[in-house]
Amino acid sequence: MKNKHLPQRTCIACRQIREKKALIRLVCAENGVVQVDMSGKKPGRGAYLCPNKVCWESVLKKNRLDHALRTKLSDHNRQMLCGYGYNLLEESQVWTTPNPD
Numbered sequence: 001m002k003n004k005h006l007p008q009r010t011c012i013a014c015r016q017i018r019e020k021k022a023l024i025r026l027v028c029a030e031n032g033v034v035q036v037d038m039s040g041k042k043p044g045r046g047a048y049l050c051p052n053k054v055c056w057e058s059v060l061k062k063n064r065l066d067h068a069l070r071t072k073l074s075d076h077n078r079q080m081l082c083g084y085g086y087n088l089l090e091e092s093q094v095w096t097t098p099n100p101d
């Protein structure tokens with residue numbers, strides 16, 4: 001049995017490599033507005049993030065999304081993306097190794 005080769009991408013926040021479909025794609029449209037690309041197929045420069053708050057907050061706070069997409073997020077755009085990230089699961093804990101003491 002051959003393993004299918006699944007496309008993989010790196011989260012720009014935590015640098016974890018995951019299957020492309022497990023990440024959320026953000027795309028910078030021609031007008032400079034960064035959008036969440038649920039289809040994963042929109043044209044434009046893309047960046048990938050884990051579907052968890054921690055990664056979103058980390059890139060939005062540190063302007064790393066701007067860097068990755070070579071754009072300058074407007075305040076409005078940033079708030080929109082923060083809002084999206086805010087609705088994501090806090091269940092990043094599922095992925096980060098719990099460290100019960």
Ligand SMILES: [Zn+2]
Binds near residue numbers: 015
């Ligand atoms: Zn991540």
